[in-house]
Structure formats: C-alpha cells, structure tokens
Amino acid sequence: MTMQQFDVLTIGNAIVDVIAKVNEAFVVRENLVKGSMNLIDEARAEQLYSHMGPATEISGGSAGNTAAGVASFGGLAAYIGKVKDDQLGGIYAHDMKSIGVHFGTAKASDGAATARSFILVTPDGERTMNTYLGACVNLTTADVADDVVQAAKVTYMEGYLYDKPEAKAAFRHAAKVARAAGNLTSITLSDSFCVERHRDDFLDLIRSSIDIVFANESEIKSLYKTDNFDGAAAAIMRDCRLAVLTRSHKGSLVVRGDERVIVPAHPVEKVIDVTGAGDLFAAGFLFGHTRGLPLRQSASLGSLAAAEIISHTGARPEVNLLKLAHDNGLI
C-alpha cells in the first residue's frame, strides 16, 4: 500500500479548547497575565474550571489548527499528536478526520486525560490560555510515523511541544526523516516564554535541521535576546533558509536570503477572539508555499486566514478558506 502524499504534516499538542468569555476583573483575580499561555497542572485546572463561566468546547491545539487550515484551503494535511482514548479524545479525532486530515497517532489507553486549554477571552478579543497538557506530553519518537513524514512536502512542528526531552527527541527524529526524504522542515516558536525556557535548544535545532521558521515579533526578539525587530530578522536569516515573521495588525515580513517581502494584515471588521491567528497564518503560508506560489501570495493567504479566524470565537475556520481566497482574488 502506497502512502498518500501530503502537502503539510503538522506535529503538536492535541488539545481541546474550552472557551469562555470573561471580564478583565476575572483575569486579575486569577493572577493571570492577559494574553499569556500558562501551563497548569490538574489541580489548578480543576480550580480554574470551577471559577470559570459556561464554556464551549472545540478542538484546538496550535499545530492542529494549522492542519485544519491547510485542509480548508484544499491542501492535503496530516497531523501527529497524542490524545487519550476518552470522550474529548474521540471528539478531537473526529474533528480532524471529518475535515480530511490524516490522523493516525495511537490514543493513550491509560494515564492522563486528553489535554484541555481553558481559553479566557476578554471583551477586547485577547485570549489568556491555561493549558493542562494531560495526555499530550506523552508524545514520543514512537508516535512519529516515518511514512507520514516521508510523504509530506513539509513537516511543521509546534514549539509548545518542544519542552520534554522525549518530545525534543521526537522533533529531531521527524526533522531527520523529513530531510532524508528530501522534504522541508518547519517550526513555529509558539510563545516567547517557550523560547525563554529553551532558547539554546531552539537555536541548535533551527541551525541544524529547520528550513522554515515561523515566529511573531516577541518570539523572534526573545530568540536573539534583542529589542530590535530588524536585527532579529537579520539574525534569523543567518540561521535558516526562510523565516515568516508575523506582527499582528502591522502585517508580516517574509525573509529569504536577501529577499524581504512585507505584507499588510488583512482588514477585519471586529476582532472577536485572536486565538489561532498565528496558526492560521502558518496554514495559509504553507499551503501557498507547498503549491509553489510566490512568497507574497503565500503570505497574503496567511493574512486572509488569520483575519477569518480572529473574526469569530474559536481557532478553526468557519468558512471554506479556498473559496474565501477565490472571493478575495488571492488565488
């Protein structure tokens, strides 16, 4: 049996988002930093949940959102991530498979439950994430299906997952298999605290094994310990082939060798929930890039997908992104 070919394989923390609206006072009362991503243990998860208002559950996870975005553009996507064999794990798998994303990672039969992220959305659309990783953290090299990596034009990995030694080993293994097959490797830095904790490991991984780096402004500054965005953009060019740097409403900068492509943010009527903006930018860019489109067009697809996702609650597209791209004259 020949493995199907994929445009994009993403690897990350398989997380169900538990989204609730909160006011600013709630964020203060719970001692949270607005806009941050916090890792929490089971006891804190239960405590926070008991303080939160009613919520909506929807599949999420940074790299999972990216895979969903690629599929919505009509790209062939695969996903590797760890859930438990419980109700939320079943929901996660359903949501992936139902949009045509290949998802074959074995579910854990015991141990911690499927991961949840309590996403608290303030009236300004900002999201403060509190993630209980649960079953996620048990992703190891054994879960990296070599045949899927070999069949994917690009393997994209989520920095959030790059925390435990086993996951780091899984990343290095995936990158090695991808490169040996002549495929591209990619990583998103995910979070500036993530970068703080693992700066040297990230730099080492990027220099040795990564072709395309995704980062937002604070992440790339953190990686090079600088306050100068242009300096950071110059630095990343010495360390990888292609970098995609997103700057929220200021748009994005794509750098490749001496090339510099600046693309504005796609206009949004009202920002409802910024969750998934970076994930969907990556989806649009990777879809375009793996289809051989120019950098500017690929980044514009990223901007469009990011704009769609922040105009509603939840980090999975609510419309067909390929049709949206057609309607906007981008494809």
Next chain:
Amino acid sequence: MTMQQFDVLTIGNAIVDVIAKVNEAFVVRENLVKGSMNLIDEARAEQLYSHMGPATEISGGSAGNTAAGVASFGGLAAYIGKVKDDQLGGIYAHDMKSIGVHFGTAKASDGAATARSFILVTPDGERTMNTYLGACVNLTTADVADDVVQAAKVTYMEGYLYDKPEAKAAFRHAAKVARAAGNLTSITLSDSFCVERHRDDFLDLIRSSIDIVFANESEIKSLYKTDNFDGAAAAIMRDCRLAVLTRSHKGSLVVRGDERVIVPAHPVEKVIDVTGAGDLFAAGFLFGHTRGLPLRQSASLGSLAAAEIISHTGARPEVNLLKLAHDNGLI
C-alpha cells in the same frame, strides 16, 4: 438547613449539543427530515457522527437551556436531569453551576454515556436534531428532589422527557409535590412527534396536574388533532389555567381564561441557528411571570430571549439577558 428559594425549577433531558454546519444535500443523503428531532441509538449516533463535519460542543437540553435563560435574566433557577459521571457529564454540570443554576441530580456511575444531540444547522438557520439519549433516560422519581420542587415557584417539565414510564412517573410525582406545596406546574410539549406518541397521556397530565402549558403551533394543533390554530387555542383553555403558544416569526399568543394577549416576535437581523428559540421564550416568560409581571411584558421578555438565541450558534445565551431587557426598555 433551609433550602434556597427558586423562581423556576426545570426538569428535562441533560444533553450536550454537538453542533455542525451542513448543507441541504447532507440532510437528504442522511434521510433526515429538516427541522425534525430524531431519537437515535448508539450505533446510529456513531455512524452519523462519522459522516458529520467538525463540531462544537456546548451544553444544551431543552429544559437546561430554559434554566440557563432564567439565570441570565437574574432569576433563581434549579435543574434536574441525568448525566453520567464522564467528561461530557462533567462539562454539563460545570456549565450549569457556573451560571448559578442549582444542579444536584446524582450522576450515573455506570451504564450509557451522557446524552448527545447532533444538531445539524443548514444555511437557512434551521436545525435538524439527532439525539442519543444515553444516561438521560434513567431519570426516575428518585431523582426528583422534593425539597427543590417545594422551594420553586414553578416546576417546568420538558415533553421530550415524557416518554418512558419511569419518566412519566417522575413528572407526576413532581407535579404532585409542587401542587401540595402551593406552587405552579408547567410543561412544554416540546415536539409534535412527542405529542403524537403520547397525546392521551399528555392531555391527562395537563388536565389533572398542569397550570401553564407551552407549545408551538404544530404541537398545539397536534395535541387537539386539528388544523385550526384558534380552535386549538380555545381547546387548551378548557384544559389548563394559562397557555403560552409560540408561532415563530408570527409572534406568540398567551391565553388565560377570556384574556388573549398577542405579542409580536422581536426583530432579528439574521437568523443563524433556531436551536433553543422555544426554550428561551419559556425562560423569559417564566422569569417575568414568577416576578409578577403582566402577561404582555412576560411574553415580550420571551420574544427578546428567543431573538437573542437565534442570532448565534448554540442554545445558551451569549449576553446577559437582564441587561438586554433593560437596554430594550422591557424591564
């Protein structure tokens, strides 16, 4: 310990809604009647789920939605319904308690899983529901907490639940306890197929034990086997003290003895998902009625709450209904 007083106690099927957008072709392909509510078994639930697209999970259940609506108006609400001690059951209980609804029904420790309703929303906003009742059907008289019934100004029961002999017995018990305490009893007919199946039992229950009946046009016509709405409205007056009849965009009719109050539907910019319209109408009406407001004002609160719920996906209010009522000059 004295039990807290409640404005409204609702009793019904505790169901997690699994909401997905579908096109008209999907409804046809799955042999569904658009706009209907179908009871499905576990095998069909799994089959349908595997055919459906990605979904959002949110607590639902007709009477549960009504309790949530009463709480959103600032009313004191309680709920009785059966979930299992699983992840979805935990979500259901959280969502109730987090909005201040008293929910003390013991969770089932074994047997069928927490109920799910696959709600397929077509582009016109219509919803076709496919409900796997799971743990729901095991609600019995033992789950009807007498002290909660005695503490509630009105006990409102959902016709959907009025199917198995044990649930029918639970309804009769709740009505008896409520009346003995000098409180009001209420029922919603829920669904015309529901009425078809149990017409004589419904009529018998209403005549012997119910003060306030809620029904939409097709349900009240079905109850009296007539095509004449006015005739059905006259008939229900002979069988109960107060009837609240909803007619979708045509508004509602409240009848009490010789009184007839006609209230228009509250205008809606765009209908997104009609799920929960009747449930929230009941919430607004019961909140007003138990606070001693006139029939017209109570029905207007119902119209307002129904309009809020159909203007977004999901059957739980997304805004504070008390504030919305203030902003609309209704309170």
